[in-house]
Amino acid sequence: xxxxxxxxxxxxxxxxxxxxxxxxxxxxxxxxxxxxxxxxxxxxxxxxxxxxxxxxxxxxxxxxxxxxxxxxxxxxxxxxxxxxxxxxxxxxxxxxxxxxxxxxxxxxxxxxxxxxxxxxxxxxxxxxxxxxxxxxxxxxxxxxxxxxxxxxxxxxxxxxxxxxxxxxxxxxxxxxxxxxxxxxxxxxxxxxxxxxxxxxxxxxxxxxxxxxxxxxxxxxxxxxxxxxxxxxxxxxxxxxxxxxxxxxxxxxxxxxxxxxxxxxxx
Amino acid sequence: xxxxxxxxxxxxxxxxxxxxxxxxxxxxxxxxxxxxxxxxxxxxxxxxxxxxxxxxxxxxxxxxxxxxxxxxxxxxxxxxxxxxxxxxxxxxxxxxxxxxxxxxxxxxx
Numbered sequence: 001x002x003x004x005x006x007x008x009x010x011x012x013x014x015x016x017x018x019x020x021x022x023x024x025x026x027x028x029x030x031x032x033x034x035x036x037x038x039x040x041x042x043x044x045x046x047x048x049x050x051x052x053x054x055x056x057x058x059x060x061x062x063x064x065x066x067x068x069x070x071x072x073x074x075x076x077x078x079x080x081x082x083x084x085x086x087x088x089x090x091x092x093x094x095x096x097x098x099x100x101x102x103x104x105x106x107x108x109x110x111x112x113x114x115x116x117x118x119x120x121x122x123x124x125x126x127x128x129x130x131x132x133x134x135x136x137x138x139x140x141x142x143x144x145x146x147x148x149x150x151x152x153x154x155x156x157x158x159x160x161x162x163x164x165x166x167x168x169x170x171x172x173x174x175x176x177x178x179x180x181x182x183x184x185x186x187x188x189x190x191x192x193x194x195x196x197x198x199x200x201x202x203x204x205x206x207x208x209x210x211x212x213x214x215x216x217x218x219x220x221x222x223x224x225x226x227x228x229x230x231x232x233x234x235x236x237x238x239x240x241x242x243x244x245x246x247x248x249x250x251x252x253x254x255x256x257x258x259x260x261x262x263x264x265x266x
Numbered sequence: 267x268x269x270x271x272x273x274x275x276x277x278x279x280x281x282x283x284x285x286x287x288x289x290x291x292x293x294x295x296x297x298x299x300x301x302x303x304x305x306x307x308x309x310x311x312x313x314x315x316x317x318x319x320x321x322x323x324x325x326x327x328x329x330x331x332x333x334x335x336x337x338x339x340x341x342x343x344x345x346x347x348x349x350x351x352x353x354x355x356x357x358x359x360x361x362x363x364x365x366x367x368x369x370x371x372x373x374x375x
Binding site: 018019020021022028041042043044045046047049050052057058059069071072074084087088089091092093160161207208209210 | 314315316334335336339340341342343344347349351352367368369370371372373374375
């Protein structure tokens with residue numbers, strides 16, 4: 001069985017999806033089901049304290065026996081805010097320790113602030129968290145985060161929510177080559193072919209939200225992504241053929257070809 | 267026992283509350299320090315998710331979240347930046363000036 005091992009946990013699905021931007025919680029749940037994801041991210045926010053008792057909550061729509069929740073630190077711009085948020089998440093989710101760390105540096109690009117990310121990662125690992133960390137595609141930072149004890153390195157493929165796809169496969173390749181923990185493309189995937197490319201590069205998994213949630217038919221796109229991640233993983237495992245730049249190679253045998261059509265002699 | 271409702275729900279919508287619970291007095295931020303001791307001795311002021319609220323002295327966290335209609339919710343709670351475990355909700359009594367943050371999980375990527 002080709003399992004994805006992250007920290008102390010194992011998963012059979014290599015697609016991780018976010019729960020933001022869906023039209024309803026029901027649609028969120030359908031998309032999760034279609035995607036086959038076993039890990040879904042959630043954000044931590046102030047609760048609406050004036051709500052009706054019947055008001056719906058995202059957590060009511062996710063079966064925590066089947067799905068591993070991955071609380072994130074989206075919206076945090078300092079290590080301190082990120083650590084605080086995840087400590088609250090751990091309390092909220094009864095001691096749950098698998099988390100997604102992201103410390104942003106800029107509201108326009110949502111590019112990660114890697115120096116704050118390093119500080120937060122160190123603190124969280126010391127606190128006993130299993131940290132999956134969103135970062136830039138800088139191989140040196142990726143290695144430093146791994147050395148601090150992060151259980152998965154999650155470089156961006158392009159900007160969060162941009163759908164621009166895999167912009168720098170070379171950097172991702174270097175990170176994958178050097179890492180001994182899972183490398184997960186987090187952010188930038190726009191459509192199924194992007195997910196295939198990420199997996200063919202040797203990524204261990206792909207994390208996405210907007211590509212599914214903002215598709216015209218999110219549930220269908222969730223299924224497409226499930227199949228794409230599987231296809232890409234299989235292609236990676238199978239090992240692709242070498243590229244021949246200037247010479248074709250026929251797939252059909254040269255032997256047994258029909259001779260020239262005989263001409264009737266008059 | 268207190269029953270908070272609409273005055274707190276305004277925080278997320280940015281609207282002014284349409285109805286008020288007479289047992290709970292919202293204190294204008296500018297004058298709260300002057301007035302708070304004069305209004306009544308049995309009430310204290312606490313900030314709940316950024317909104318200044320009057321609550322009865324002696325209110326525990328359990329009572330507070332019950333009055334906020336979130337007792338059966340998945341929440342985590344901080345008082346003055348310190349996480350309060352659920353096991354202490356019954357015993358922890360709010361104090362004047364406490365800043366309370368109550369969070370839950372929402373959709374995100």
